[in-house]
Amino acid sequence: MHAFDVLGDPVRRRILELLADGEASSGEVTAAVQREFGITQSAVSQHLKVLRESGFATARIDGPRRIYAIEPGPMQEVDAWLDRFRMLWGPRLEALATEVARGKKRRGGVGRPPS
Template sequence: MHALSDENRRKILEHLRRQPASVSELAAALPIARPGVSRHLRVLREAGLVEVHSQAQLRIYSLRPEPLAELDTWLGPYRTLWERRLNALHTEISRGHREERSTTQWHSQTA
């Protein structure tokens, strides 16, 4: 969770979701310099979210989706809770709109 708390690290993961990349490629795609990208990649690597392999003289980073799948599984019950609450809120808002319309129609008919 700590590794995902930073917006730049989430942007790096989003980029790596589309394709593996080197530090230079990531730095070119993001509004941070190479040293910052390297520091973020270290945090992501230590958290197990990315892996690195050498390709000639480049270090290529790629996404490891397994930890994200574990996080998704862990978040499942919370997602269900919020969906129920949001559905209930939607129902109450809809009910309020219906009551508002019927009140407005009643006032226009009696006027």
């Protein structure tokens, strides 16, 4: 499965966001995802399986629990692919920051309405 096919699903993206904070048990991930998306435990398990099989996450056994963690390799590959496009939005973001700063100067500082 291509990386963007994996990341294209909002449930899998949310699972990766949860794992970005550190390791989590399958029960913790399932509870959070069920609360947010209203899907079954079985559906969450399928998403975790896709993340494992595509290399985005690893799982280790800790007694009766399965502990999940992000595997950085695929995310680094996605970042490298996106890097080719950063040159397109980098200058635009810098221009936006310049305009925001100019607007603040014209208003006389942050939070003050124009005269």
